Amino acid sequence: MFSRFLVFLLFSCRSLAFEDTYVIGAGDTIQISVYGEKELSIDSLNINSSGKFEYPYLGELSALNKTPEQLKAEITQGLLGDYIISPKVRVSVVEFRNVYVNGEVKKPGGYEYQPGLTVDKAIALAGGFTDRASRSKVYIAQNGSDDNKNKVKLSEKVLPGDIIVIEQSFF
Incomplete structure (x- = not known):
């Protein structure tokens, strides 16, 4: 039981480190989730060569050359206050180029x-x-x-x- 937990913990740490350093590029597909806000969540967004996409309330955003964490911070900051008191945003890569x-x-x-x-x-x-x-x-x-x-x-x-x-x- 303990060894399974260690394997899970090591795998989780490795994937978190990858997510922190991975840079989104053209051809990637990302998912944006905002907890409790279905209209602000995007299940599948294919990043094109411009890297730009329209996001509700915030207008045009760019995902190109940003880590998922950087894009998450940008969306969180944009939604904070005027639209949502405490936004819980998650950005993840669901398909890599x-x-x-x-x-x-x-x-x-x-x-x-x-x-x-x-x-x-x-x-x-x-x-x-x-x-x-x-x-x-x-x-x-x-x-x-x-x-x-x-x-x-x-x-x-x-x-x-x-x-x-x-x-x-x-x-």
Whole structure:
């Protein structure tokens, strides 16, 4: 019983740390909940490339490049006083933007990101290496930027929007 509690506590702390540092980007889907205020809650909001959305009473807000905690604070502050005495707001990411795996894998394409995803796990999602794949020529383009392409180890963490490229081996 005690060991189950420890596992739960460790998992909860790890996911809280992720939520505190995760930055919302285009392609993410978020949920905004305001306790006791159904008309101020949004079940599913897909963030587009502008990152802007209309929110009741507050007008246009931007979620792009903010953590869920920062967006929560902005909504809470906006609703505080004039609209609700003590707003209880929760912002959470319900779907992350995809991770893309290209090159020498059996099923190249986009795959849904999950916290804790590593390069080797992403390659497994893409069906594994082909026979001609190089295990040492694996690159990540951070957030889809070709300018920032880095050679990585298979144990490297992957972030939403990253593009993993596996090159061909010559021998």
